[in-house]
Amino acid sequence: xAELVKVEEVADSMFTMIKDTMGQKKWKATDLTKAVxxxxxxxxxxxxxxxxxxxxxESGKCVYTYFGGSFIxxxxxxxxxx
Amino acid sequence: MAEKERKxxxxxxxxxxxxxxxxxxxxxxxxKNPMAxxxxxxxxxxxxxxxxxWKHGGIVGVLGYGxxxxxxxxxxxxxxxxxxxxxxxxxxxxxxxFYTSDVxxxxxxxxxKHGSGLTNMHGSTGDMIFLGTRTDELEPIFSELTKLGxxxxxxxxxxxxxxxxxxxxxxxxxxxxxxxxTYFLTMHYQDELHRPAFPYKWKFKMSGCPNDCVASVxxxxxxxxxxxxxxxxxxxxxxxEYAGKGMNIQRDVVGNCPxxxxxxxxxxxxxxxxxxxxxxxxxxxxxxxxxxxxDRGACILIGSKAPIVEGALLxxxxxxxxxxxxxxxxxxxxxxxxxEVWSENGKNRERVGEFIQRVGMGNFLEAIExxxxxxxxxxxxxxxxxxxxxxxxxxxxxxxxxxEEK
Numbered sequence: 001x002a003e004l005v006k007v008e009e010v011a012d013s014m015f016t017m018i019k020d021t022m023g024q025k026k027w028k029a030t031d032l033t034k035a036v037x038x039x040x041x042x043x044x045x046x047x048x049x050x051x052x053x054x055x056x057x058e059s060g061k062c063v064y065t066y067f068g069g070s071f072i073x074x075x076x077x078x079x080x081x082x
Numbered sequence: 083m084a085e086k087e088r089k090x091x092x093x094x095x096x097x098x099x100x101x102x103x104x105x106x107x108x109x110x111x112x113x114k115n116p117m118a119x120x121x122x123x124x125x126x127x128x129x130x131x132x133x134x135x136w137k138h139g140g141i142v143g144v145l146g147y148g149x150x151x152x153x154x155x156x157x158x159x160x161x162x163x164x165x166x167x168x169x170x171x172x173x174x175x176x177x178x179x180f181y182t183s184d185v186x187x188x189x190x191x192x193x194x195k196h197g198s199g200l201t202n203m204h205g206s207t208g209d210m211i212f213l214g215t216r217t218d219e220l221e222p223i224f225s226e227l228t229k230l231g232x233x234x235x236x237x238x239x240x241x242x243x244x245x246x247x248x249x250x251x252x253x254x255x256x257x258x259x260x261x262x263x264t265y266f267l268t269m270h271y272q273d274e275l276h277r278p279a280f281p282y283k284w285k286f287k288m289s290g291c292p293n294d295c296v297a298s299v300x301x302x303x304x305x306x307x308x309x310x311x312x313x314x315x316x317x318x319x320x321x322x323e324y325a326g327k328g329m330n331i332q333r334d335v336v337g338n339c340p341x342x343x344x345x346x347x348x349x350x351x352x353x354x355x356x357x358x359x360x361x362x363x364x365x366x367x368x369x370x371x372x373x374x375x376x377d378r379g380a381c382i383l384i385g386s387k388a389p390i391v392e393g394a395l396l397x398x399x400x401x402x403x404x405x406x407x408x409x410x411x412x413x414x415x416x417x418x419x420x421x422e423v424w425s426e427n428g429k430n431r432e433r434v435g436e437f438i439q440r441v442g443m444g445n446f447l448e449a450i451e452x453x454x455x456x457x458x459x460x461x462x463x464x465x466x467x468x469x470x471x472x473x474x475x476x477x478x479x480x481x482x483x484x485x486e487e488k
Contacts (some may be wrong), residue, residue: 028239029279030425054277057146064148065141069431070238070278078140078153078217 104468208245256290257308385435
Protein backbone atom coordinates (compact mmCIF):
# COMPACT_ATOMS: atom_id res chain seq x y z
CA UNK A 1 0.00 0.00 0.00
CA ALA A 2 1.20 3.51 -0.85
CA GLU A 3 2.46 5.74 1.95
CA LEU A 4 -0.20 8.15 3.22
CA VAL A 5 0.32 11.86 2.66
CA LYS A 6 0.69 14.12 5.70
CA VAL A 7 -2.43 15.51 7.34
CA GLU A 8 -1.15 19.09 6.85
CA GLU A 9 -0.83 18.52 3.10
CA VAL A 10 -4.40 17.22 2.86
CA ALA A 11 -5.62 20.19 4.93
CA ASP A 12 -3.77 22.59 2.61
CA SER A 13 -5.35 20.94 -0.44
CA MET A 14 -8.79 21.24 1.12
CA PHE A 15 -8.16 24.88 1.97
CA THR A 16 -7.13 25.60 -1.64
CA MET A 17 -10.28 23.93 -2.94
CA ILE A 18 -12.45 26.03 -0.63
CA LYS A 19 -10.58 29.25 -1.40
CA ASP A 20 -10.60 28.74 -5.17
CA THR A 21 -14.35 28.14 -5.27
CA MET A 22 -15.41 30.71 -2.69
CA GLY A 23 -18.70 32.33 -3.66
CA GLN A 24 -19.39 29.61 -6.25
CA LYS A 25 -19.57 26.40 -4.24
CA LYS A 26 -20.26 25.47 -0.65
CA TRP A 27 -18.32 22.45 0.58
CA LYS A 28 -19.73 19.89 2.96
CA ALA A 29 -17.33 17.67 4.91
CA THR A 30 -18.29 14.70 2.71
CA ASP A 31 -17.60 16.70 -0.48
CA LEU A 32 -14.12 17.61 0.75
CA THR A 33 -13.45 14.01 1.74
CA LYS A 34 -14.48 12.70 -1.67
CA ALA A 35 -12.39 15.40 -3.40
CA VAL A 36 -9.16 14.57 -1.54
CA UNK A 37 -9.71 10.82 -1.96
CA UNK A 38 -9.94 11.43 -5.69
CA UNK A 39 -6.91 13.73 -5.64
CA UNK A 40 -4.60 11.46 -3.66
CA UNK A 41 -5.96 8.02 -4.54
CA UNK A 42 -4.63 5.33 -2.22
CA UNK A 43 -2.31 7.82 -0.50
CA UNK A 44 -5.31 9.18 1.45
CA UNK A 45 -8.19 7.58 3.35
CA UNK A 46 -11.32 8.76 5.17
CA UNK A 47 -9.63 8.85 8.57
CA UNK A 48 -6.90 11.09 7.21
CA UNK A 49 -9.46 13.34 5.52
CA UNK A 50 -11.36 13.62 8.81
CA UNK A 51 -8.17 14.62 10.63
CA UNK A 52 -7.43 17.19 7.93
CA UNK A 53 -10.87 18.78 8.37
CA UNK A 54 -10.30 18.95 12.11
CA UNK A 55 -6.92 20.58 11.48
CA UNK A 56 -8.57 23.17 9.20
CA UNK A 57 -11.20 24.05 11.78
CA GLU A 58 -9.01 24.05 14.88
CA SER A 59 -6.37 26.20 13.19
CA GLY A 60 -9.08 28.80 12.53
CA LYS A 61 -8.39 28.77 8.77
CA CYS A 62 -11.93 27.52 8.19
CA VAL A 63 -15.19 27.52 10.13
CA TYR A 64 -18.38 25.51 10.06
CA THR A 65 -21.36 27.45 8.75
CA TYR A 66 -25.05 26.66 8.63
CA PHE A 67 -27.17 27.59 5.61
CA GLY A 68 -29.86 24.91 5.56
CA GLY A 69 -27.12 22.30 6.04
CA SER A 70 -23.63 22.48 7.54
CA PHE A 71 -20.74 23.62 5.36
CA ILE A 72 -17.03 24.38 5.74
CA UNK A 73 -15.99 27.86 4.68
CA UNK A 74 -13.27 30.46 5.07
CA UNK A 75 -14.30 32.87 7.85
CA UNK A 76 -16.03 35.96 6.50
CA UNK A 77 -18.18 38.77 7.81
CA UNK A 78 -21.58 37.50 8.74
CA UNK A 79 -24.03 38.60 6.03
CA UNK A 80 -27.06 38.33 8.31
CA UNK A 81 -25.40 40.63 10.83
CA UNK A 82 -25.62 43.62 8.46
CA MET B 83 -31.74 48.43 35.37
CA ALA B 84 -35.49 48.70 35.05
CA GLU B 85 -36.60 48.76 31.44
CA LYS B 86 -39.42 50.89 30.08
CA GLU B 87 -42.73 49.06 29.99
CA ARG B 88 -43.90 48.26 26.48
CA LYS B 89 -47.48 48.27 25.29
CA UNK B 90 -48.10 44.74 23.96
CA UNK B 91 -51.86 44.28 23.38
CA UNK B 92 -51.43 41.36 20.99
CA UNK B 93 -49.05 39.47 23.25
CA UNK B 94 -51.27 40.19 26.25
CA UNK B 95 -53.91 37.95 24.66
CA UNK B 96 -51.50 35.04 25.03
CA UNK B 97 -51.38 35.52 28.78
CA UNK B 98 -55.08 34.69 29.09
CA UNK B 99 -56.23 31.16 29.78
CA UNK B 100 -55.41 28.37 32.15
CA UNK B 101 -51.97 27.47 30.89
CA UNK B 102 -48.60 29.04 31.71
CA UNK B 103 -47.67 31.70 29.21
CA UNK B 104 -44.28 32.37 27.64
CA UNK B 105 -45.33 36.03 27.43
CA UNK B 106 -45.65 36.23 31.21
CA UNK B 107 -42.11 34.85 31.57
CA UNK B 108 -40.63 37.22 28.99
CA UNK B 109 -42.34 40.16 30.70
CA UNK B 110 -40.92 39.03 34.02
CA UNK B 111 -37.41 38.90 32.51
CA UNK B 112 -37.90 42.22 30.69
CA UNK B 113 -37.91 44.10 33.99
CA LYS B 114 -34.20 43.47 34.42
CA ASN B 115 -32.87 42.37 31.04
CA PRO B 116 -32.81 44.69 27.99
CA MET B 117 -32.68 41.73 25.57
CA ALA B 118 -35.93 40.33 26.94
CA UNK B 119 -37.48 43.80 26.76
CA UNK B 120 -36.57 44.27 23.09
CA UNK B 121 -37.72 40.73 22.40
CA UNK B 122 -41.18 41.71 23.64
CA UNK B 123 -41.16 44.71 21.29
CA UNK B 124 -40.09 42.70 18.25
CA UNK B 125 -42.57 39.91 18.97
CA UNK B 126 -45.44 42.38 19.30
CA UNK B 127 -44.39 43.87 15.98
CA UNK B 128 -44.39 40.40 14.38
CA UNK B 129 -47.91 39.71 15.65
CA UNK B 130 -49.10 43.05 14.28
CA UNK B 131 -47.53 42.55 10.86
CA UNK B 132 -47.87 38.75 10.71
CA UNK B 133 -44.21 38.56 9.67
CA UNK B 134 -41.27 37.01 11.49
CA UNK B 135 -38.35 39.40 11.93
CA TRP B 136 -35.56 36.89 12.52
CA LYS B 137 -32.69 35.97 10.22
CA HIS B 138 -31.44 32.46 10.88
CA GLY B 139 -28.18 30.55 10.43
CA GLY B 140 -24.71 31.77 9.49
CA ILE B 141 -21.22 31.30 10.81
CA VAL B 142 -21.50 31.81 14.57
CA GLY B 143 -20.18 29.12 16.90
CA VAL B 144 -17.39 28.35 19.32
CA LEU B 145 -13.90 27.46 18.14
CA GLY B 146 -13.61 23.90 16.87
CA TYR B 147 -17.33 23.12 17.03
CA GLY B 148 -19.78 23.03 14.13
CA UNK B 149 -22.89 22.61 16.26
CA UNK B 150 -24.55 23.83 19.42
CA UNK B 151 -25.07 27.46 18.42
CA UNK B 152 -27.87 28.57 16.11
CA UNK B 153 -27.25 32.03 14.72
CA UNK B 154 -30.15 34.43 14.90
CA UNK B 155 -30.29 38.13 14.04
CA UNK B 156 -33.05 40.71 14.04
CA UNK B 157 -33.89 42.36 10.73
CA UNK B 158 -34.94 45.44 12.73
CA UNK B 159 -31.64 46.12 14.59
CA UNK B 160 -32.12 49.90 14.73
CA UNK B 161 -35.48 49.59 16.44
CA UNK B 162 -34.55 46.69 18.69
CA UNK B 163 -30.76 46.94 19.18
CA UNK B 164 -30.65 44.59 22.16
CA UNK B 165 -31.84 41.68 20.02
CA UNK B 166 -29.76 42.54 16.95
CA UNK B 167 -27.93 39.31 17.87
CA UNK B 168 -30.15 36.74 19.52
CA UNK B 169 -28.32 33.43 19.12
CA UNK B 170 -29.67 30.20 20.54
CA UNK B 171 -27.38 27.80 22.39
CA UNK B 172 -28.16 24.12 22.78
CA UNK B 173 -26.69 22.58 25.93
CA UNK B 174 -26.34 18.82 26.11
CA UNK B 175 -28.78 17.67 28.77
CA UNK B 176 -28.04 14.85 31.23
CA UNK B 177 -29.61 11.54 30.15
CA UNK B 178 -33.18 11.35 31.44
CA UNK B 179 -33.16 15.09 32.33
CA PHE B 180 -32.04 14.60 35.93
CA TYR B 181 -30.52 17.65 37.62
CA THR B 182 -29.81 18.88 41.10
CA SER B 183 -31.44 22.21 41.97
CA ASP B 184 -27.93 23.53 42.67
CA VAL B 185 -26.72 22.90 39.12
CA UNK B 186 -29.91 24.41 37.67
CA UNK B 187 -29.24 27.61 39.64
CA UNK B 188 -25.67 27.72 38.36
CA UNK B 189 -26.81 27.22 34.74
CA UNK B 190 -29.33 30.03 35.12
CA UNK B 191 -26.67 32.29 36.69
CA UNK B 192 -24.42 31.78 33.65
CA UNK B 193 -27.28 32.56 31.31
CA UNK B 194 -28.47 35.64 33.18
CA LYS B 195 -24.91 36.97 33.17
CA HIS B 196 -24.22 36.39 29.47
CA GLY B 197 -27.60 36.09 27.75
CA SER B 198 -31.26 37.03 27.88
CA GLY B 199 -31.99 34.83 30.89
CA LEU B 200 -34.69 33.07 28.88
CA THR B 201 -34.53 29.31 28.55
CA ASN B 202 -36.57 26.52 27.04
CA MET B 203 -36.40 23.45 29.26
CA HIS B 204 -36.31 21.44 27.09
CA GLY B 205 -36.31 21.81 23.32
CA SER B 206 -37.71 19.13 21.05
CA THR B 207 -34.14 17.92 20.53
CA GLY B 208 -33.95 17.19 24.25
CA ASP B 209 -31.28 19.81 24.92
CA MET B 210 -31.55 22.70 27.33
CA ILE B 211 -32.16 25.67 25.07
CA PHE B 212 -30.65 29.01 26.03
CA LEU B 213 -32.47 31.69 24.05
CA GLY B 214 -30.68 34.84 23.00
CA THR B 215 -27.11 36.01 23.32
CA ARG B 216 -24.53 38.03 21.39
CA THR B 217 -21.67 36.64 19.30
CA ASP B 218 -18.99 37.97 21.65
CA GLU B 219 -20.60 36.18 24.61
CA LEU B 220 -20.46 32.70 23.04
CA GLU B 221 -16.90 31.76 24.07
CA PRO B 222 -17.26 33.06 27.68
CA ILE B 223 -20.52 31.09 28.06
CA PHE B 224 -18.92 27.95 26.62
CA SER B 225 -15.97 28.33 28.98
CA GLU B 226 -18.23 28.65 32.05
CA LEU B 227 -20.41 25.75 30.93
CA THR B 228 -17.45 23.42 30.51
CA LYS B 229 -16.17 24.39 33.96
CA LEU B 230 -19.57 23.32 35.30
CA GLY B 231 -19.27 19.99 33.45
CA UNK B 232 -21.65 20.76 30.59
CA UNK B 233 -21.05 20.72 26.85
CA UNK B 234 -22.86 22.06 23.80
CA UNK B 235 -25.31 19.79 22.01
CA UNK B 236 -25.72 19.13 18.32
CA UNK B 237 -27.12 21.28 15.53
CA UNK B 238 -26.77 21.33 11.75
CA UNK B 239 -25.76 18.24 9.81
CA UNK B 240 -24.40 16.29 12.74
CA UNK B 241 -25.41 13.73 15.33
CA UNK B 242 -27.97 15.59 17.40
CA UNK B 243 -27.81 15.30 21.16
CA UNK B 244 -29.08 11.78 21.95
CA UNK B 245 -32.07 11.78 24.29
CA UNK B 246 -34.06 9.19 26.20
CA UNK B 247 -36.87 8.54 28.62
CA UNK B 248 -36.07 8.17 32.34
CA UNK B 249 -35.80 4.41 31.78
CA UNK B 250 -34.76 2.19 34.65
CA UNK B 251 -34.22 5.22 36.88
CA UNK B 252 -37.95 5.57 37.50
CA UNK B 253 -39.88 3.11 35.33
CA UNK B 254 -40.38 -0.60 35.97
CA UNK B 255 -41.35 -1.16 32.32
CA UNK B 256 -37.95 -0.16 30.92
CA UNK B 257 -36.73 -3.12 28.88
CA UNK B 258 -33.15 -1.84 28.69
CA UNK B 259 -31.08 0.87 30.36
CA UNK B 260 -31.95 3.87 28.19
CA UNK B 261 -29.86 6.31 30.21
CA UNK B 262 -26.74 4.14 30.02
CA UNK B 263 -27.11 3.76 26.24
CA THR B 264 -27.75 7.49 25.78
CA TYR B 265 -24.62 8.36 27.74
CA PHE B 266 -22.63 5.77 25.81
CA LEU B 267 -23.79 7.03 22.40
CA THR B 268 -23.18 10.65 23.42
CA MET B 269 -19.59 9.89 24.37
CA HIS B 270 -18.92 7.45 21.53
CA TYR B 271 -20.11 9.90 18.86
CA GLN B 272 -18.52 13.09 20.28
CA ASP B 273 -16.70 13.78 17.02
CA GLU B 274 -19.86 13.35 14.94
CA LEU B 275 -21.84 15.45 17.45
CA HIS B 276 -19.55 18.48 17.30
CA ARG B 277 -18.21 18.27 13.73
CA PRO B 278 -20.98 18.03 11.15
CA ALA B 279 -20.02 15.44 8.54
CA PHE B 280 -23.35 14.03 7.38
CA PRO B 281 -25.74 14.93 4.56
CA TYR B 282 -28.15 16.23 7.22
CA LYS B 283 -29.09 15.75 10.87
CA TRP B 284 -29.05 12.35 12.58
CA LYS B 285 -31.14 11.79 15.71
CA PHE B 286 -30.98 8.95 18.22
CA LYS B 287 -33.88 8.61 20.63
CA MET B 288 -34.11 5.88 23.23
CA SER B 289 -37.40 4.69 24.74
CA GLY B 290 -37.42 1.97 27.37
CA CYS B 291 -40.69 0.35 26.31
CA PRO B 292 -43.22 0.49 23.45
CA ASN B 293 -45.08 3.35 25.18
CA ASP B 294 -42.26 5.36 23.58
CA CYS B 295 -42.40 8.32 25.97
CA VAL B 296 -39.83 10.29 23.94
CA ALA B 297 -41.84 9.75 20.73
CA SER B 298 -38.80 8.28 19.03
CA VAL B 299 -40.94 6.53 16.42
CA UNK B 300 -41.99 9.92 15.05
CA UNK B 301 -38.80 11.95 15.39
CA UNK B 302 -35.61 9.91 15.39
CA UNK B 303 -33.56 8.73 12.47
CA UNK B 304 -32.78 5.77 14.69
CA UNK B 305 -35.45 4.87 17.25
CA UNK B 306 -34.34 2.35 19.86
CA UNK B 307 -37.46 1.11 21.64
CA UNK B 308 -37.48 -1.42 24.44
CA UNK B 309 -39.43 -4.65 23.96
CA UNK B 310 -39.49 -8.28 25.12
CA UNK B 311 -39.54 -11.73 23.51
CA UNK B 312 -41.21 -13.95 26.07
CA UNK B 313 -44.67 -13.82 27.65
CA UNK B 314 -46.33 -10.87 29.37
CA UNK B 315 -46.11 -11.47 33.13
CA UNK B 316 -49.51 -11.88 34.79
CA UNK B 317 -50.24 -11.50 38.48
CA UNK B 318 -53.54 -13.40 38.67
CA UNK B 319 -54.51 -12.11 42.11
CA UNK B 320 -54.05 -8.51 40.93
CA UNK B 321 -56.25 -9.24 37.89
CA UNK B 322 -58.95 -10.51 40.26
CA GLU B 323 -58.51 -7.39 42.36
CA TYR B 324 -59.03 -5.12 39.32
CA ALA B 325 -62.20 -7.06 38.42
CA GLY B 326 -63.40 -6.91 42.03
CA LYS B 327 -63.01 -3.13 42.09
CA GLY B 328 -65.28 -2.80 39.08
CA MET B 329 -62.94 -2.66 36.09
CA ASN B 330 -64.68 -3.87 32.95
CA ILE B 331 -61.81 -6.07 31.75
CA GLN B 332 -63.71 -7.40 28.75
CA ARG B 333 -64.58 -3.95 27.44
CA ASP B 334 -61.60 -1.84 28.51
CA VAL B 335 -58.72 -4.30 28.17
CA VAL B 336 -59.63 -7.30 26.01
CA GLY B 337 -61.92 -5.29 23.73
CA ASN B 338 -59.20 -2.72 23.03
CA CYS B 339 -56.45 -5.22 22.24
CA PRO B 340 -55.44 -4.46 18.62
CA UNK B 341 -54.15 -8.00 18.08
CA UNK B 342 -57.25 -9.63 19.62
CA UNK B 343 -54.92 -11.95 21.49
CA UNK B 344 -56.63 -11.81 24.91
CA UNK B 345 -59.51 -13.68 26.45
CA UNK B 346 -61.42 -12.99 29.69
CA UNK B 347 -63.97 -15.47 30.96
CA UNK B 348 -64.88 -13.50 34.05
CA UNK B 349 -62.33 -15.22 36.27
CA UNK B 350 -59.17 -15.79 34.23
CA UNK B 351 -57.24 -13.62 31.79
CA UNK B 352 -55.49 -15.52 28.98
CA UNK B 353 -53.01 -14.03 26.50
CA UNK B 354 -51.91 -15.61 23.24
CA UNK B 355 -48.41 -14.15 23.45
CA UNK B 356 -47.41 -15.28 19.96
CA UNK B 357 -50.03 -12.94 18.53
CA UNK B 358 -49.20 -10.00 20.85
CA UNK B 359 -47.88 -6.90 19.06
CA UNK B 360 -46.47 -5.32 22.25
CA UNK B 361 -48.79 -2.31 22.09
CA UNK B 362 -48.68 -1.92 25.90
CA UNK B 363 -52.41 -1.17 26.13
CA UNK B 364 -53.24 -3.98 28.57
CA UNK B 365 -50.15 -3.26 30.67
CA UNK B 366 -51.04 0.44 30.83
CA UNK B 367 -54.63 -0.41 31.79
CA UNK B 368 -53.68 -2.88 34.55
CA UNK B 369 -50.18 -1.89 35.68
CA UNK B 370 -50.40 -3.84 38.93
CA UNK B 371 -51.45 -7.05 37.19
CA UNK B 372 -49.47 -7.11 33.95
CA UNK B 373 -45.89 -6.29 33.06
CA UNK B 374 -43.47 -6.89 30.19
CA UNK B 375 -41.77 -10.30 30.00
CA UNK B 376 -38.36 -11.08 31.45
CA ASP B 377 -36.45 -11.63 28.18
CA ARG B 378 -36.01 -7.94 27.49
CA GLY B 379 -34.10 -5.97 24.87
CA ALA B 380 -34.95 -3.47 22.16
CA CYS B 381 -36.31 -3.09 18.67
CA ILE B 382 -34.34 -0.79 16.35
CA LEU B 383 -36.34 1.27 13.90
CA ILE B 384 -35.08 3.64 11.26
CA GLY B 385 -36.08 6.66 9.25
CA SER B 386 -38.59 8.89 11.03
CA LYS B 387 -38.57 12.66 10.75
CA ALA B 388 -40.76 15.72 11.13
CA PRO B 389 -41.73 17.59 7.95
CA ILE B 390 -39.01 20.08 6.98
CA VAL B 391 -37.68 19.53 3.47
CA GLU B 392 -40.20 16.79 2.70
CA GLY B 393 -43.18 15.29 4.55
CA ALA B 394 -43.19 13.51 7.88
CA LEU B 395 -42.12 9.87 8.14
CA LEU B 396 -42.59 7.33 10.92
CA UNK B 397 -39.74 4.95 11.52
CA UNK B 398 -40.02 1.30 10.56
CA UNK B 399 -38.49 -1.88 11.91
CA UNK B 400 -34.86 -2.58 11.04
CA UNK B 401 -33.82 -4.98 13.81
CA UNK B 402 -36.79 -6.73 15.46
CA UNK B 403 -34.92 -7.62 18.65
CA UNK B 404 -31.48 -6.97 20.05
CA UNK B 405 -30.07 -7.39 23.54
CA UNK B 406 -28.65 -4.01 24.51
CA UNK B 407 -25.81 -4.38 26.95
CA UNK B 408 -22.35 -2.81 27.13
CA UNK B 409 -20.14 -2.62 25.12
CA UNK B 410 -22.94 -2.38 22.50
CA UNK B 411 -20.60 -3.66 19.77
CA UNK B 412 -23.33 -5.04 17.51
CA UNK B 413 -25.27 -1.78 17.67
CA UNK B 414 -22.23 0.40 16.94
CA UNK B 415 -21.26 -1.80 13.96
CA UNK B 416 -24.76 -1.38 12.55
CA UNK B 417 -24.83 2.40 13.09
CA UNK B 418 -21.39 2.84 11.50
CA UNK B 419 -22.44 0.87 8.41
CA UNK B 420 -25.55 3.01 8.04
CA UNK B 421 -23.56 6.24 8.48
CA GLU B 422 -21.04 5.08 5.90
CA VAL B 423 -23.66 4.31 3.25
CA TRP B 424 -25.76 7.40 3.92
CA SER B 425 -22.76 9.78 4.05
CA GLU B 426 -21.38 8.37 0.83
CA ASN B 427 -24.63 8.46 -1.13
CA GLY B 428 -27.03 10.87 0.60
CA LYS B 429 -27.89 14.21 -0.99
CA ASN B 430 -27.52 17.50 0.84
CA ARG B 431 -30.36 17.84 3.41
CA GLU B 432 -31.55 14.29 2.84
CA ARG B 433 -32.50 12.48 6.05
CA VAL B 434 -31.79 8.77 6.19
CA GLY B 435 -35.53 7.99 5.91
CA GLU B 436 -35.76 9.99 2.69
CA PHE B 437 -32.57 8.35 1.45
CA ILE B 438 -34.11 4.91 2.05
CA GLN B 439 -37.25 5.96 0.16
CA ARG B 440 -35.12 7.14 -2.75
CA VAL B 441 -32.87 4.09 -3.07
CA GLY B 442 -35.39 1.50 -1.87
CA MET B 443 -35.31 -0.50 1.36
CA GLY B 444 -34.04 -3.63 -0.42
CA ASN B 445 -30.99 -1.80 -1.80
CA PHE B 446 -30.41 -0.07 1.53
CA LEU B 447 -30.46 -3.36 3.44
CA GLU B 448 -28.05 -4.88 0.97
CA ALA B 449 -25.70 -1.89 1.30
CA ILE B 450 -25.67 -2.03 5.11
CA GLU B 451 -25.37 -5.83 5.03
CA UNK B 452 -28.56 -6.62 6.92
CA UNK B 453 -30.61 -9.64 5.89
CA UNK B 454 -34.29 -8.92 5.31
CA UNK B 455 -36.65 -10.60 7.79
CA UNK B 456 -40.46 -10.70 7.85
CA UNK B 457 -40.61 -8.53 10.99
CA UNK B 458 -39.37 -5.54 8.97
CA UNK B 459 -42.69 -3.78 8.83
CA UNK B 460 -43.88 -0.21 9.03
CA UNK B 461 -46.78 -1.14 11.31
CA UNK B 462 -47.67 -4.27 13.28
CA UNK B 463 -49.72 -6.79 11.27
CA UNK B 464 -48.62 -5.31 7.97
CA UNK B 465 -46.99 -7.18 5.14
CA UNK B 466 -43.23 -6.81 5.08
CA UNK B 467 -41.96 -4.18 2.69
CA UNK B 468 -39.14 -6.30 1.35
CA UNK B 469 -39.82 -8.04 -1.93
CA UNK B 470 -38.52 -11.55 -1.74
CA UNK B 471 -38.76 -12.53 -5.40
CA UNK B 472 -35.11 -11.83 -6.07
CA UNK B 473 -34.09 -13.93 -3.08
CA UNK B 474 -36.30 -16.79 -4.28
CA UNK B 475 -34.76 -16.41 -7.73
CA UNK B 476 -31.25 -16.44 -6.26
CA UNK B 477 -32.07 -19.55 -4.27
CA UNK B 478 -33.60 -21.37 -7.25
CA UNK B 479 -30.61 -20.44 -9.41
CA UNK B 480 -28.28 -21.81 -6.74
CA UNK B 481 -30.33 -25.00 -6.55
CA UNK B 482 -30.24 -25.42 -10.31
CA UNK B 483 -26.48 -24.87 -10.34
CA UNK B 484 -25.91 -27.43 -7.60
CA UNK B 485 -28.13 -29.95 -9.37
CA GLU B 486 -26.20 -29.40 -12.61
CA GLU B 487 -22.93 -29.98 -10.77
CA LYS B 488 -24.27 -33.29 -9.46
